Amino acid sequence: MKKNMKNQLNEAMISSIRSHISEGDVLVNVLMDILCIGKEAAYRRIRGDVLFTFDEVAKISHELGISLDTIVDTNNKSKSFLFNLNLYPTTEYILDVYCKMMNDHLKVFYKMKKDSDSLAKISFNTLPYYFYNSFQNISKFRLFRWMYQTMGINAPNNLSSFSLTSEILDLQKKYVIESSLVTESHIILDKNSFLSLIKDINYFYKLNLISDSDLKKLKEELFELLAGWELMAMTGKTESGKNILIYISNVNFESCYSYYKSKSLEISHIRVYSINGLSSTNPYVCKIHNEWIESLKRYSTLITQSGEIQRIEFFRKQRGFINKLL
Known part of the structure; x- marks a missing residue:
């Protein structure tokens, strides 16, 4: 036996x-x-x-x-599933862990690009690195914010004194390239996705942790980021020519949910602890995860090559938030 x-x-x-x-x-x-x-x-x-x-x-x-x-448990009798949670061991290695996390994400994209019909479904309640990795100042701020929250007195004194290593910049560049090669992406944005980042920047500026010159750079990049996403919403294409559908949710949701699928891979991911995440390749978990993201679409408005009034109003509001708070 x-x-x-x-x-x-x-x-x-x-x-x-x-x-x-x-x-x-x-x-x-x-x-x-x-x-x-x-x-x-x-x-x-x-x-x-x-x-x-x-x-x-x-x-x-x-x-x-x-x-x-x-x-x-091939018969799935236990209904208990394994999740992978990446956590850094000590604050001393926080940036090394970030690089490891980025490499883990890149492995997923490397596998997916082997297939011609890869799919990504992602819902965001706040901007993830999927959005801002190509923007050096915004990505630097999000890492600085994470370090300031988790490292306490060991964190950099201010944004100006913190710089991204060449390894991080290289990984972020690769992430932007590889993530854009997914054949089709469905993106659901919470109406406060951009606002939460803008409020964070405003708060750190009031704490004198962001200088006037750095604030100006962040503001310029935010406008550039919005312009890029508005263009994708209008054309339905990413910079690499892949298909993208962008939705605006009419309800708030609790976290960032990601689902990736290709012939050789299926994985679900939930963001926790700022830039960490819970991931699972269990088919049943992926099925439930996919169904949850699909359910959010029923409460969302498609603004890709449609919903022109809603699209214009959404991006106009985001620019208004930037001008008002920054």
Whole structure:
């Protein structure tokens, strides 16, 4: 019985791997690359002659984004699911952890771009790095705000004294490029998405943590950001020519929800603790997550190539908030 159970788990692992790699990838080559083993050793694991060790399962799960609970509980009887929560160990490594988080996000986009029909569904109640990574001053402010909140006296004294490392700038540039290659994106914006960031900047300015010159730069970038998103709403295309649908929600929602799907990957993500997040590749969790984002559309107005009055009014209000508060 125990042997049969082990064989079932091994077969479930192989099945999961097959479902998480692209059509052009060869299973034996994937195992060789991830586990650093020879071709014959990889074939033994595929045939079930040699069972995967726990360390090997962990490596494969991390590399391909496979949810272990789907393998252990194939019948989904327990209704309990594993989530990945990235938290920094100490404040000393806060920027290193940010780089790790960015790399984890990039791995998702690298996998998705192998497929020609990748999909992203995202609902925002405040602007995430999806919006502002191409804007150096805004992205610097959001990181500074996070550090100021979590590091206390160890945080930079003010925004001017804080600078982004070349590694962070490079990762953010890659993020902008890779995220724009998703075939189709559905974006739902809370009406206060921009306002929350504007209020944060205003608050830190009043604390004398943002200089007049930095405030001017932030303001200019906010206007540029709005112009770019208004153009996408009008054309229905990203800068890379991919399809995008933008909605304005008529109700408030609690957090930022993301759902990504391609032939080789399906993952859900909920933002927590400012820039951290809970993610899961469990099919049932992804299904519920997708349905939740879809339900928000019923309370939203599509402003992409339609809803012209609502689109004009929304972006006019955001510019008014910037002028009034900054």
